[in-house]
Amino acid sequence: MSGALVSAHRDEFVRVLAQSRTPLWLFDLLDLSGFEASAIPSGSEWWRAFKSSGGTHVLFVTQYGAARMAASTLGFSVGVKLVVCTSLIEARSELAKLTESGPSRSMY
Numbered sequence: 001m002s003g004a005l006v007s008a009h010r011d012e013f014v015r016v017l018a019q020s021r022t023p024l025w026l027f028d029l030l031d032l033s034g035f036e037a038s039a040i041p042s043g044s045e046w047w048r049a050f051k052s053s054g055g056t057h058v059l060f061v062t063q064y065g066a067a068r069m070a071a072s073t074l075g076f077s078v079g080v081k082l083v084v085c086t087s088l089i090e091a092r093s094e095l096a097k098l099t100e101s102g103p104s105r106s107m108y
Contacts, residue, residue, distance in 0.1 A: 003038025
């Protein structure tokens with residue numbers, strides 16, 4: 001993952017967020033094998049846009065330790081709660097917990 005790749009998809013992400021009343025973000029990075037340092041500042045734009053749209057929780061799915069550390073840093077700095085999962089099954093379970101009692105949500 002590179003900063004250029006992250007930046008290239010930002011507008012699509014923001015467009016989906018604009019259509020969501022209370023967004024949840026399930027970030028599937030199970031196939032990620034590495035990332036460039038430039039992905040972090042580009043990714044922070046996504047996190048800020050998510051927070052600005054009313055998002056409160058990111059479900060982050062990865063087994064890649066460096067990605068978990070970067071996500072933890074971004075989540076903390078932006079003020080978004082991060083739920084780290086190591087499988088999509090675990091993420092779906094966490095998603096169910098978040099949506100059981102909450103308002104209607106949209107997910108990207």
